[in-house]
Amino acid sequence: MVPRGRCTAGGPPRVHGRRVCPGLGAAAASPVRGPVSGHPPTVHPGPPPHPWIALTAHDCSAMTTARYRPTWDLALDPLVSCKLCLGEYPVEQMTTIAQCQCIFCTLCLKQYVELLIKEGLETAISCPDAACPKQGHLQEDEIECMVAAEIMQRYKKLQFEREVLLDPCRTWCPASTCQAVCQLQEMGLQTPQLVQCKACAMEFCSACKASWHPGQGCPETMPITFLPGETSSAFKLEEDDAPIKRCPKCKVYIERDEGCAQMMCKNCKHAFCWYCLESLDDDFLLIHYDKGPCRNKLGHSRASVIWHRTQVVGIFAGFGLLLLVASPFLLLATPFVLCCKCKFSKGDDDPLPT
Incomplete structure (x- = not known):
């Protein structure tokens, strides 16, 4: 066996x-x-x-x-990480921005673009990555591929309005029921000139947008102008709480729903009071709302205003204290640094030994 x-x-x-x-x-x-x-x-x-x-x-x-x-x-497709939601998805679910080659998942990029267009924050939609080396922007055809038709129509409207605002040779007709764009004469843009709207035949001043006033200077304050198509019943010049106004510096439209009366223009970074349009660039302590017609109109409680002022004063006091403590060390270190610098400079000037 x-x-x-x-x-x-x-x-x-x-x-x-x-x-x-x-x-x-x-x-x-x-x-x-x-x-x-x-x-x-x-x-x-x-x-x-x-x-x-x-x-x-x-x-x-x-x-x-x-x-x-x-x-x-196994032959598996590689997963790509999205910088917005930090998820990993196949390449088919990702979208690459052509200008900067940054890649995001299509869903996140679509929500990002729709949010900016709906809120009207800006028309030049930049790359969502704050550390983008090329600071790229999305092109119009890229935006059109990922948003609905009505959102794309709003984007084109915002883009056209921005082009008109930034063009010194074009301006909107100040009539509340008119949506026409008026052309200015290229010669003499720095001086007020008569502009006649071809749609409604209104004659107005190119500088202050008021009715044409020959031989008279423009008023000191800029009148509130209206968005194209808006009715004048919702916007009166004497109303301080109008929902839409223009920045007193760059004249870009700004809408305020609620909240603080201290506004900052996203276009030019100018800080101003919503009610009187007075500049608040140098008013760190918000003293403007302690007196005058805008008193107690900031929109915050007294305690929050005091806390804000305490923080501002504390920051300046901290920098001052730090400078005071460091000043003796700076005084002691300055001669040493100067001597070392002079010594190195003298050594560089000495001729080389032969």
């Missing part, structure tokens, strides 16, 4: 010195050539092989390797 192979820790069982695949039994092995101990070679029948594993040991090894191939060997 030929002893059956036994399963050992060193590997699969052996039959007459040949390694066989586990689970195949002796029937999958070939008999050993030549007699063993004087007896003819015999093959003991074993359990029937698996119906789809009639393989040799080499084929079994190859099958096992293919069946249990690691996942990193």
Whole structure:
């Protein structure tokens, strides 16, 4: 009798010195050539092989390797990280900005663009990445591919309004029911000139947008003008709480729903009072709202105003204290730094030894 192979820790069982695949039994092995101990070679029948594993040991090894191939060997699409939501998505779900090559997931970029257009923050939509090296902007065709038709129409309207505001040769007709754009004469843009609207035939001053006043100077304050298509019933010049006004510096339209009366123009960074349009660029303590017609109109409680002033005073006091503490060290270090600088300068002027 030929002893059956036994399963050992060193590997699969052996039959007459040949390694066989586990689970195949002796029937999958070939008999050993030549007699063993004087007896003819015999093959003991074993359990029937698996119906789809009639393989040799080499084929079994190859099958096992293919069946249990690691996942990193599979042909999977690489995942790309989105800088907005920090999620990882396939390349098919990502959008690349053509100007700066920054990549974001399409859903985040779409929400970002729609939010800017709906709020009217800006018409030149920049890259969402604050650290973008190229400071890229989205082109009009890129925006049109990811937003709805009505949002795209609003974007084009905002873009046109901004172009008119920044063009010194064009201006809006100040009539509340007129949406026309009037052309100015290129000669004499620095001086007030008569402008006649071709749509409503209104004659107005190019500087103050009031009715044409020949021989008279423009009023000191700029009258509140209206957005194209708005009715004058919602906007009266004598109302201080009109929902839409223009920046007193760059004349860009600004809308205020609620909140603080201290406004800052996003276009020119000019700080001013919403009610009287007076500049607040140098009023860090908001003293403007302690007296005059705008008293107690800031929109914050007295305690919050006091806390704001305490913070501002604390910042300036901290810088002053830091400078006071560091001044002795600066006085002691200055002569040493000057001596070292003079020594190095003198060493550079010495001729080289020959």
